[in-house]
Amino acid sequence: MWSCGYLQLQRGLDPAVVRRFGVEGLPSAGALVFPCHAPDGTLVNRSYRTVPGPGESGLGARKRVWQDAGCAPSLFGWQALPKSAWEKRTVLLCEGQIDAMTWTQWGVPALSVPNGTGAAWIDHEWDQLELFDHIYLSFDMDGAGAENANRVMQRLGRHRCLLVKLPHKDANECLLEGCTADDAEHWIAQARPPQIHKLLLGQELHQRLMSELEPKPEPFTLDFLRVAWPHQASTSARTSSPSGPAPTGRGRAPSSTSWRSTSSASSATPASSWPRWKCGQSPPCAVSRPPISKNPPRHQMR
Numbered sequence: 693m694w695s696c697g698y699l700q701l702q703r704g705l706d707p708a709v710v711r712r713f714g715v716e717g718l719p720s721a722g723a724l725v726f727p728c729h730a731p732d733g734t735l736v737n738r739s740y741r742t743v744p745g746p747g748e749s750g751l752g753a754r755k756r757v758w759q760d761a762g763c764a765p766s767l768f769g770w771q772a773l774p775k776s777a778w779e780k781r782t783v784l785l786c787e788g789q790i791d792a793m794t795w796t797q798w799g800v801p802a803l804s805v806p807n808g809t810g811a812a813w814i815d816h817e818w819d820q821l822e823l824f825d826h827i828y829l830s831f832d833m834d835g836a837g838a839e840n841a842n843r844v845m846q847r848l849g850r851h852r853c854l855l856v857k858l859p860h861k862d863a864n865e866c867l868l869e870g871c872t873a874d875d876a877e878h879w880i881a882q883a884r885p886p887q888i889h890k891l892l893l894g895q896e897l898h899q900r901l902m903s904e905l906e907p908k909p910e911p912f913t914l915d916f917l918r919v920a921w922p923h924q925a926s927t928s929a930r931t932s933s934p935s936g937p938a939p940t941g942r943g944r945a946p947s948s949t950s951w952r953s954t955s956s957a958s959s960a961t962p963a964s965s966w967p968r969w970k971c972g973q974s975p976p977c978a979v980s981r982p983p984i985s986k987n988p989p990r991h992q993m994r
Contacts, residue, residue: 698724698743703790704867709797712772715789717743723756726789728763728806729771731820737763739789739806757807765813768792768804770820777801783821784828784856784880785844786863787837794863795830798876802830805844814847821848828883830856830863845886854883 699705699715716725718740728737742756767785769792777783784802786792795802806813814821821827827848831837845853856879860866866875 699790699793702744703794703864705790705793706797709772709793712796713769713789713793714771715793726768727771728766728768730766731770731773733771736766737806739768741789759806765806765816767813767817767820768806769796769802772796773801773803778823781823781825782828783824783826784830786830787832787840788862788864791830791863794867795876797867798863798873800828800876800880805840811843811847814844825852826854827852828854828856828880830858830879833858833861842886850886854885856880856883 698717699710700707714727714729716727717723718725721740721742722745723740723742726739726741727735728739730736737759739759740757744755768789772793773783782801784795784800786795786802786804788807789804792802792804829841829844831841831844841855858866858879859871860869863876
């Protein structure tokens, strides 16, 4: 089939996946036809995308996209959504029919948003998306994709949306770069909800707590202000030398000698140089006081 040849050879898709979505070719227009069905199987729309010519590359070629006039702005991929997606109430939304087929090939149930319809598809598919508790968003990894993802989250609810980060622009480009279903499973597992003001996840709180409990480098402290903590006594006693505490620097363990012994050892003064005075004399630093009377005056009561 002409459409399967392009999608298989240049986009790396399995022909079984292409047939599962019902994609066909329109040789007269040189385009692919992506049928959009409702969950009950009713055909509600058809989207078209031109195929690159012989001298054009698959990813860099200019493309033209359009859809049938007067049709509903529906999501692409309801006909290929497995039963497990409804049971787990989980689905992935992406930008582009080929990306939706790529995710499906990796085993991730996916739907594609229509092109050129703005946010009208949300109103049309609101009742269907209301059934899903977890919605993964895998939009293009560029500025426009981030803006679209933010608008979709605002409408569908940030509480049930999770952002998927890819190493390349989109899912199909990741497939062409050699990424596998195991990589896709890892990206889904690493998906995170959008940042909500004043909302902290339990995992983030655990990470903050563990970072606070990690040993910190010792700040610079003067030697005479160092204190040997109880849990350091046994270790420092083995490492201290008989001649005295070793000089410590920034980042080294404190000495086993407390600041009292350190200060007394460093500022000790020989006893021979102390000031001496005879008994009965006032010491040099004494303060003169008035003599104490043996019979102090008593206060008269009035």
